[in-house]
Amino acid sequence: MGKLPLAGVRVLDLTSVIMGPYATQMLAEYGADVIKLESPEGDIMREMGPAREPGMGPVFLNLNRGKRSLCLDLKAPDSAAVLRQAVESADVFITNMRARALKKLGLDWAALSGCNPGLVYVFLSGFAEDGPDAGRPAYDDLIQGMVALPDLVARAGGGPPSYLPLNLADKTMGLFAAQAVLAAMLQRERGGTGQYIEIPMYETMASFVLADHLGAASFEPPLGPAGNPRLLSRYRRPYKTLDGWISTIVYTDRHWEAFLRLAGAGRLWEEDPRFRSMASRTRHIDEVYAFVDEQMALRTTDAWLALLKDADIPAAQSPDLDTLISRLEASGQGVVRRYRDQDGNEYRGLAPAARWSKTPPQAGAAAPRLGQHTEEILRELAQRAGQMR
Known part of the structure; x- marks a missing residue:
């Protein structure tokens, strides 16, 4: 791990559920020492x-x-000294606790930047x-x-509004968080200082959705x-063949x-203006996609795959x-891998998909049991505190 891009970087991870842990797992894959700070109850995802x-x-x-x-009880009187030592040793502090709770515990930006001016503080609100x-x-x-995804599903499928499954x-927020950490670390390395970064979930996701769907409302007055x-065509979906389903675009x-x-x-290419340009196809999207839907039903999946590949x-x-899981594991592409837990039991897990030529990210060891490294980390912090005296 010493050759990885974030080797030597310490991340103090006070996040739970999915958003924050997804971000910090990526940082761990890049070589960061990620210390997951958990209450005695542990991350709620442990029980999911x-x-x-x-x-x-x-x-x-x-x-x-x-x-x-x-594992640390943040409300216990003796936790403050441990937290201070941990923050002083960290490059990054990332949390999705509510702002009011952070301030009450003395874990807000004002408090932590006072003991570590170089800290990159990421608040996922x-x-x-x-x-x-x-x-x-x-x-x-x-x-x-709130960002209208159920409305988009309903408009595209004709059914009731539904969440994406x-x-x-x-996970999108986790990607934004990891990106922000890397950019802030680069800025600090170029002579900057630590700083506070807030990544709000609602506002960020609204922007993420509207990048596709602001559409004609981009203009003032709106053009539609x-x-x-x-994206909203009801025919934008896998197509039914004679013996299965096929995805094609x-x-x-x-x-x-x-x-x-x-x-x-073939004559339609010359004779039917609906097919002749991107602009025209977009105006008649349901009609041209319906034509694809009708044609797909006339041949088997294998027949269409061969024809479309040749074209x-x-x-x-x-x-x-x-099938997806089995296919990825059997292909040797490295996305689905076998891991072993602390007792030697095998389980399937995911690995970084990006291909790096020199320092590829590494998935790391098994996830830790609750408090597994508490004594080890406390010893490190005490030793560091002794060296600084």
């Missing part, structure tokens, strides 16, 4: 889903590998602290609803309703000319979750 042992559920296992767990909803609790479902907001017509002019020829309707049109079989 089936587990071989209490407190080691699958979501926790796959968001906390390579970290060290420091639900809503911007300078906005009208400051201090409100936020979870993935709530934020998905993954923690999209939490907000939303991306292509007929997108560019070249794709459409080739696809119409494969469908035995250089992106296409793939659309698997279920179990």
